[in-house]
Amino acid sequence: MKCSQIRRKLSAFMDGELDGGTSRLIEKHIDTCPGCREYLHEFREVDDLVHGLPKIELSLDFTSRVVSEAVKTSNIASRKTVTFGSSLRILLARLSDAVFNLFEPGAPPSTRTLDELGDCPPLSMGYIYFKILDQSNGG
Amino acid sequence: MVDPDLELVDATGRGDQEAFEALVVKYQGPLLNFIARYTGDRFIAEDITQEVFIRIYRAAPRFQPRTKVSTWVFSIACNQALTEMDRRRRRRSLCEAVSRSRDGGYDETGVSPAERFELEEEIMSALGRLPDNQRAALLLRVNEELSYREIADVLGMTIESVESLLFRARTTLKRHLDRK
Numbered sequence: 001m002k003c004s005q006i007r008r009k010l011s012a013f014m015d016g017e018l019d020g021g022t023s024r025l026i027e028k029h030i031d032t033c034p035g036c037r038e039y040l041h042e043f044r045e046v047d048d049l050v051h052g053l054p055k056i057e058l059s060l061d062f063t064s065r066v067v068s069e070a071v072k073t074s075n076i077a078s079r080k081t082v083t084f085g086s087s088l089r090i091l092l093a094r095l096s097d098a099v100f101n102l103f104e105p106g107a108p109p110s111t112r113t114l115d116e117l118g119d120c121p122p123l124s125m126g127y128i129y130f131k132i133l134d135q136s137n138g139g
Numbered sequence: 140m141v142d143p144d145l146e147l148v149d150a151t152g153r154g155d156q157e158a159f160e161a162l163v164v165k166y167q168g169p170l171l172n173f174i175a176r177y178t179g180d181r182f183i184a185e186d187i188t189q190e191v192f193i194r195i196y197r198a199a200p201r202f203q204p205r206t207k208v209s210t211w212v213f214s215i216a217c218n219q220a221l222t223e224m225d226r227r228r229r230r231r232s233l234c235e236a237v238s239r240s241r242d243g244g245y246d247e248t249g250v251s252p253a254e255r256f257e258l259e260e261e262i263m264s265a266l267g268r269l270p271d272n273q274r275a276a277l278l279l280r281v282n283e284e285l286s287y288r289e290i291a292d293v294l295g296m297t298i299e300s301v302e303s304l305l306f307r308a309r310t311t312l313k314r315h316l317d318r319k
């Protein structure tokens with residue numbers, strides 16, 4: 001393998017993501033090639049620098065705040081779900097989704113479809129509609 | 140191999156607050172630091188981290204056990220951070236008149252005030268100039284020690300793409316650090 005081919009593989013090599021054969025080939029090459037050895041060394045330096053970025057700390061009450069906030073907001077969300085007919089909810093969610101997409105043309109498509117994000121902006125916007133409806137109907 | 144966090148997510152999904160708290164305690168530090176480095180703004184990182192946990196709590200009943208919990212957690216974090224970065228970029232392009240320096244984050248071009256932060260700032264700004272997916276892949280690999288398979292799952296791409304992203308990220312940073 002040429003140096004340029006070896007270098008393309010050095011990143012995966014240092015991550016231990018190459019098969020045994022390729023890995024041994026690279027080991028043998030860098031034993032005899034100072035240029036590629038230096039290349040690998042610099043890749044490792046990059047990793048060390050990124051890894052060495054100082055850690056930041058959370059506020060002391062973060063855990064308790066998150067737990068109570070999560071419980072509180074999801075109680076509100078489930079109450080809304082019970083209050084309104086699901087067909088109306090889906091219709092409104094779709095409508096708000098369409099409106100939302102007008103403003104979010106650059107949204108990454110691969111990540112928007114994740115199941116766990118079913119309650120991401122589009123549906124949340126739907127909930128805002130319910131809230132408005134809720135208030136105008138007097139609860 | 141059984142994922143030790145699976146039980147915690149399961150219990151969280153059934154409304155067990157103690158299990159949820161254990162999950163928060165386990166992931167809050169890694170998530171905060173990942174998000175701070177990914178967005179380049181430590182001041183909004185805690186708010187985004189909180190939002191991520193709220194999403195985790197709500198999505199727990201629908202968690203698919205074929206996914207690894209850590210992979211799932213980081214994919215929610217990536218999405219939430221991206222949403223926030225998108226929002227800020229849009230807001231910035233709408234109100235260019237607003238002072239850039241006040242906002243912090245990666246788009247800032249100001250000079251570091253304190254010398255001891257210089258190197259840190261240089262790395263952060265070099266990181267910030269990488270495309271989002273390269274930066275995410277590098278942070279997940281170097282700091283969270285995720286495998287290529289796991290990174291591929293978090294970012295919704297193939298292992299080959301992850302390999303290429305990491306190679307390009309490291310090459311760019313290497314070149315940048317060479318120049319200083």
Ligand SMILES: [Zn+2]
Nearest residue numbers: 003033035036
């Ligand atoms: Zn060589």
